Amino acid sequence: MSFDPDHLAWCRNMVEMIRVGGVWGIPRSGLIFTKTAENEMTLTARMPWMPEMEGVTTPEHLAEQQQDEYEATREHMQAAGITMHDSTITHNEEAT
Secondary structure, three states, X not given: OOOOXXXXXXXXXXXXXXXXXXXXXXXXXXXXXXXXXXXXXXXXXXXXXXXHHOOOOOHHHHHXXXXXXXXXXXXXXXXXXXEEEEOOOOHHHHXX
16 A cells, blocks of 8 residues: 555654653544654543434444544554554454
């Protein structure tokens, strides 16, 4: 897959602006990342489904949207030289 060089530069610059321990979020999906080392981001929180979302999305659909967003973000960040981890998935979930 080829990535836009300008977007990869944006990814690198965004991560460089955050100090280790700082956070970055994607509002549309409710994903929160923490910079855990130089050139390393870890997904540390996912917005939970709430009853107020009834009729807009289901818990399963929200989880699917968030996972798709994480995977797309990880692909772009890794192409930019940024290591991505997901600390929100338990060991049992990774095995399935």
